[in-house]
Amino acid sequence: MTQEALHDLSYAEVEGSQRAHFRTSTWWLFKSYWTSREAPVSALLAAFIVGSGFVGVYFSLRVNQWTGKFYDAIGSGRFGTIPALLTLFLGLIMVAATLAISASVAADVLKLRWRTWLTTTLIDQWTRSGAYFRIERDKLLDNADQRISEDVKLFVDYTVTITSHLIHVPVSAVTFSIVLWELSGNYLLELGHLAITIPAYMLFAVYLYSGSTLLLTHLLGRSLIPVNIRQQKVEADFRALMVQIREGAEQIAFYDGASVEASRLRSTFASIRANTWRIIRVTAQVMFGVQVPGQISSILPVLLVLPQLMAGTMTLGGMMRVSAAFGSVSSTLAYFPQAYQSFAAWRAVVRRLLALLDANEIKSPTFELTVLQRPQQTTIEVGALTLTDPHGNPLSRIPAFSVKHGARCLIRGRSGSGKSTLLRALAGIWPFGIGSITVPARTSMMFVPQKSYVPVGSLRQALAYPGAETDVSDALAQDILAAVGLAQFLPLLDQPDRWGGRLSGGEQQRLAFARILIARPDHIFIDEATSALDDESEQRMYSLLLERLPHSTLISVAHRKEVAAFHDQFVDLTPDVVATSAPGAVSNQPKSKE
Numbered sequence: 001m002t003q004e005a006l007h008d009l010s011y012a013e014v015e016g017s018q019r020a021h022f023r024t025s026t027w028w029l030f031k032s033y034w035t036s037r038e039a040p041v042s043a044l045l046a047a048f049i050v051g052s053g054f055v056g057v058y059f060s061l062r063v064n065q066w067t068g069k070f071y072d073a074i075g076s077g078r079f080g081t082i083p084a085l086l087t088l089f090l091g092l093i094m095v096a097a098t099l100a101i102s103a104s105v106a107a108d109v110l111k112l113r114w115r116t117w118l119t120t121t122l123i124d125q126w127t128r129s130g131a132y133f134r135i136e137r138d139k140l141l142d143n144a145d146q147r148i149s150e151d152v153k154l155f156v157d158y159t160v161t162i163t164s165h166l167i168h169v170p171v172s173a174v175t176f177s178i179v180l181w182e183l184s185g186n187y188l189l190e191l192g193h194l195a196i197t198i199p200a201y202m203l204f205a206v207y208l209y210s211g212s213t214l215l216l217t218h219l220l221g222r223s224l225i226p227v228n229i230r231q232q233k234v235e236a237d238f239r240a241l242m243v244q245i246r247e248g249a250e251q252i253a254f255y256d257g258a259s260v261e262a263s264r265l266r267s268t269f270a271s272i273r274a275n276t277w278r279i280i281r282v283t284a285q286v287m288f289g290v291q292v293p294g295q296i297s298s299i300l301p302v303l304l305v306l307p308q309l310m311a312g313t314m315t316l317g318g319m320m321r322v323s324a325a326f327g328s329v330s331s332t333l334a335y336f337p338q339a340y341q342s343f344a345a346w347r348a349v350v351r352r353l354l355a356l357l358d359a360n361e362i363k364s365p366t367f368e369l370t371v372l373q374r375p376q377q378t379t380i381e382v383g384a385l386t387l388t389d390p391h392g393n394p395l396s397r398i399p400a401f402s403v404k405h406g407a408r409c410l411i412r413g414r415s416g417s418g419k420s421t422l423l424r425a426l427a428g429i430w431p432f433g434i435g436s437i438t439v440p441a442r443t444s445m446m447f448v449p450q451k452s453y454v455p456v457g458s459l460r461q462a463l464a465y466p467g468a469e470t471d472v473s474d475a476l477a478q479d480i481l482a483a484v485g486l487a488q489f490l491p492l493l494d495q496p497d498r499w500g501g502r503l504s505g506g507e508q509q510r511l512a513f514a515r516i517l518i519a520r521p522d523h524i525f526i527d528e529a530t531s532a533l534d535d536e537s538e539q540r541m542y543s544l545l546l547e548r549l550p551h552s553t554l555i556s557v558a559h560r561k562e563v564a565a566f567h568d569q570f571v572d573l574t575p576d577v578v579a580t581s582a583p584g585a586v587s588n589q590p591k592s593k594e
């Protein structure tokens with residue numbers, strides 16, 4: 001696949017025809033779990049569910065036989081046998097109910113096990129090798145997070161339920177078909193002089209009846225599949241917009257943008273509403289196809305066997321058994337039309353999960369920046385680079401430069417000249433461009449963006465991020481918080497909070513410096529991480545780095561001139577003109593356009 005083609009992968013393409021290019025398939029969703037280490041215990045649960053379903057059919061058969069005996073006893077006036085028959089009935093339904101409840105619990109446990117496995121597997125895939133970031137950066141997919149949180153649950157629920165029905169329905173249908181075959185007798189169809197005998201006509205009747213219901217439902221309900229796919233998308237979009245508004249609440253309030261947000265919410269919800277109307281309409285059509293014939297089925301078997309009853313070739317009990325068996329077969333076969341919506345929703349969920357699996361697998365472009373990570377490397381070496389946007393359009397040209405271990409390099413340039421993009425490239429999260437970079441091991445480098453990520457949790461966790469909170473002792477926290485001017489938060493060190501929303505912008509930037517001082521990386525990359533600080537605080541932060549981590553390499557991006565004093569090497573970028581200067585060299589030497 002060419003770079004252009006890869007970048008042009010839109011949501012719809014990943015969702016649809018392009019899927020053939022990827023190794024994932026529906027089959028993987030099953031095979032991966034049922035060949036995992038979890039499989040044996042889950043297979044036992046599945047066997048119990050299937051087995052109890054079969055035993056359940058046996059009990060239904062016994063109840064059917066009981067029905068015959070019971071009505072024959074009433075029809076022939078043998079009332080003395082009724083107490084014994086009722087005791088038998090109670091016993092049968094007690095055992096059947098216990099079995100059904102156990103099977104339902106087993107199904108819930110199986111669903112939970114499968115969901116747990118699939119969720120953790122997808123989390124691994126999504127977070128491993130940066131798929132979570134690539135999907136957002138390259139706009140490969142909408143709402144990847146909700147696919148893991150919502151669609152996995154739906155997939156497992158639907159799959160277990162539909163599969164268990166698909167196993168039990170034929171068994172039940174065949175069993176009661178045999179009962180019908182044995183009981184229904186022949187039907188003499190007289191057409192003028194021609195007399196045709198139809199053997200086991202009740203069996204034909206029930207299949208003819210159920211087949212026409214299924215056909216009718218299919219014709220009426222086939223549009224449910226695309227409508228359900230759309231429903232999941234619009235619901236996910238609505239949830240995502242809600243989260244966005246919640247997270248940006250303060251900014252929205254400052255801009256007084258509530259009315260704009262309300263209209264965005266209304267218009268997103270309008271899509272849900274319009275689609276739900278479609279679902280209501282199609283579902284009503286399907287229900288019409290299922291329920292009207294369903295009403296007829298309650299009286300149809302009685303009408304069909306009435307001639308035999310009147311001719312004396314069938315007893316009252318026989319008629320009740322035929323009627324019950326007819327009801328069992330038709331209600332069993334009615335599962336297919338009723339399951340139409342479940343199938344539709346299941347297919348929609350599978351497609352959304354496959355698109356996520358595919359997006360997790362999409363690799364970066366084949367021709368891209370080469371970022372070599374060498375564990376023994378101490379110098380950061382940047383070859384002549386052309387940084388491009390994801391579509392290959394040039395953003396910035398960077399000449400070759402290297403930063404020795406312990407050196408302090410400032411990258412400067414106008415807004416939009418590509419400074420942050422260069423840092424992204426150094427971090428290995430911007431593969432778009434031509435050229436090569438050699439960096440030390442990723443674990444020895446720490447990148448600090450303008451707005452640092454502060455996870456929900458304790459301040460100690462925020463200080464340790466992405467390390468473990470156990471790495472931050474009380475004494476260390478006290479020392480570092482005092483150094484960066486956040487000593488007032490020491491008593492709240494272990495208080496869980498949304499610290500990202502609670503701390504001011506400048507406090508969050510000081511927290512980011514505290515993180516550096518705790519992690520003590522060999523190579524520090526700072527991208528305008530002092531932009532919210534006053535001059536004095538900014539100087540304090542840089543002084544701290546130099547005092548406490550004198551041997552660490554420092555590569556900064558900053559606009560303020562004062563920051564230059566803390567650096568001894570400079571790389572100046574503009575979109576068209578780029579120059580580098582080492583100590584003693586002249587910076588801002590324009591180079592001619594290539």
Ligand SMILES: Nc1ncnc2c1ncn2[C@@H]1O[C@H](COP(=O)(O)OP(=O)(O)OP(=O)(O)O)[C@@H](O)[C@H]1O
Binds near residue numbers: 422
């Ligand atoms: N995902 C993207 N797709 C297309 N263009 C992008 C993308 N991300 C960044 N750019 C563009 O790349 C250019 C460089 O952006 P970058 O953030 O690196 O600039 P900068 O020098 O750090 O700017 P500032 O000083 O304003 O932070 C900008 O013109 C920006 O619009």
